[in-house]
Amino acid sequence: MNANNDCELDYFELKYLEEIGRLFGNLKDTDNYYGLDLFKKDFYDYFEFIQSHIIIHEFSDINPDEDELDEQHIYR
Numbered sequence: 001m002n003a004n005n006d007c008e009l010d011y012f013e014l015k016y017l018e019e020i021g022r023l024f025g026n027l028k029d030t031d032n033y034y035g036l037d038l039f040k041k042d043f044y045d046y047f048e049f050i051q052s053h054i055i056i057h058e059f060s061d062i063n064p065d066e067d068e069l070d071e072q073h074i075y076r
Contacts, residue, residue, distance in 0.1 A: 008056045013047075020047050 024043045031038050039046075 009051060012051055012054070012056055016050075017047065020050060 021043055024039075024046060028039055
């Protein structure tokens with residue numbers, strides 16, 4: 001479920017669309033090189049998937065507690 005409002009979604013698109021597109025292009029090139037044929041859909045389907053499964057903290061009034069920040073640091 002996506003908890004972001006329209007302003008946050010617009011912000012995400014403006015900030016990350018180009019970078020995610022570039023990453024997708026690199027992955028697609030690697031996929032083509034090895035003949036894996038992993039990508040059945042176009043880029044924007046993957047972008048919308050990423051956009052709908054993230055939470056943007058820049059607009060959040062709620063600050064994550066230290067335990068949550070430590071967990072996020074571990075997984076990076």
